[in-house]
Amino acid sequence: MLTLARPGSVRARCTLIAALFAMCVLVVLGATVDLAIRWRVQSDALRQAERVASQWSPVAREGYVPNPIPANPPVDLIQVVDARHRVLNASREASRTVPLSSLRPPPDARFQPHVECPPQGRCILLHAIRLSPDTDAAVVYAGIPEPDLLATHELEYAVAAGTALFTGLAAWTAWVLVGRALRPVEAIRARISQITVSDLSLRVPVPPGNDEITRLATTANHTLSQLEGAVEQLRQFDSTTSHELRNPIAGLRTQLEEALLYPGDVDPHETLRSALATASRLEAIVNDLLLLAPPPGRRPLTSRTHRSRRARLRRGERAAGPPPDPRPARPGGWRSAARACN
Numbered sequence: 001m002l003t004l005a006r007p008g009s010v011r012a013r014c015t016l017i018a019a020l021f022a023m024c025v026l027v028v029l030g031a032t033v034d035l036a037i038r039w040r041v042q043s044d045a046l047r048q049a050e051r052v053a054s055q056w057s058p059v060a061r062e063g064y065v066p067n068p069i070p071a072n073p074p075v076d077l078i079q080v081v082d083a084r085h086r087v088l089n090a091s092r093e094a095s096r097t098v099p100l101s102s103l104r105p106p107p108d109a110r111f112q113p114h115v116e117c118p119p120q121g122r123c124i125l126l127h128a129i130r131l132s133p134d135t136d137a138a139v140v141y142a143g144i145p146e147p148d149l150l151a152t153h154e155l156e157y158a159v160a161a162g163t164a165l166f167t168g169l170a171a172w173t174a175w176v177l178v179g180r181a182l183r184p185v186e187a188i189r190a191r192i193s194q195i196t197v198s199d200l201s202l203r204v205p206v207p208p209g210n211d212e213i214t215r216l217a218t219t220a221n222h223t224l225s226q227l228e229g230a231v232e233q234l235r236q237f238d239s240t241t242s243h244e245l246r247n248p249i250a251g252l253r254t255q256l257e258e259a260l261l262y263p264g265d266v267d268p269h270e271t272l273r274s275a276l277a278t279a280s281r282l283e284a285i286v287n288d289l290l291l292l293a294p295p296p297g298r299r300p301l302t303s304r305t306h307r308s309r310r311a312r313l314r315r316g317e318r319a320a321g322p323p324p325d326p327r328p329a330r331p332g333g334w335r336s337a338a339r340a341c342n
Contacts, residue, residue: 014178077100081138124146201228
């Protein structure tokens with residue numbers, strides 16, 4: 001099953017929908033106008049033919065029809081035909097041997113409009129009037145050659161051209177209006193493409209008004225503000241983590257290196273107690289760091305709470321003392337390193 005490719009942009013889709021809708025409406029309207037014009041032209045021609053036939057029928061009934069019959073433009077085809085389909089009299093433009101039509105109105109309906117289409121040539125819009133209900137009554141025919149508007153397809157071509165023109169105008173109007181409506185969206189897209197993780201200070205332009213696009217831009221700016229705060233908090237958390245864990249880990253490393261380098265001069269029990277105290281200190285620091293980074297779903301810490309907990313970590317670090325020298329200590333120097341870590 002074949003499927004049509006969907007246009008890639010909202011602007012193109014809206015323009016296509018508007019063009020299709022306009023074309024459907026214009027096709028229906030054009031067909032209606034075409035039929036109405038054809039019916040009106042044909043009705044006017046038959047009415048004129050009826051008027052001329054009604055004018056000559058009483059004259060023919062009395063037998064005073066001139067020869068040839070004077071034409072009444074645009075009704076140029078006039079004939080008087082007997083019951084045997086012989087032409088008794090005719091106008092100059094009508095044939096004197098071939099009747100305009102083989103139609104003979106019945107006695108109870110003596111007035112008959114008719115469209116006669118010969119094998120060659122144009123159709124004739126005529127009106128036939130039977131002179132009397134008698135069996136051998138003659139018939140008066142008055143006809144008009146089918147107008148160019150009905151005989152050709154010029155009207156249909158004009159309607160099709162008008163439909164195409166107005167469809168194109170509707171598509172162009174929809175393209176311009178939708179483009180103008182989506183211009184703020186394009187500005188928002190261009191600004192968002194410039195925003196990176198390293199710089200979240202940019203904000204999208206907010207168009208005037210209180211429509212859907214304005215509310216979208218306002219919400220996007222609010223989200224960017226929250227994202228900027230979350231990224232800043234993450235950077236502070238990384239800085240705090242590296243800073244707060246550096247001193248205890250360095251002290252623990254120094255104690256263990258002294259125990260390995262100078263096993264005869266270092267008391268293993270003292271080393272283990274000192275390492276256990278350092279581990280407790282690291283555990284307390286990790287717990288405080290977990291408080292600084294709440295799990296997903298929990299409301300982030302406020303700036304004031306964040307600063308207070310960082311200050312508490314710094315006080316604990318200062319209480320732990322300066323970081324020990326990571327270089328191997330001399331024998332007997334492990335006690336000072338252990339005191340620096342506790």
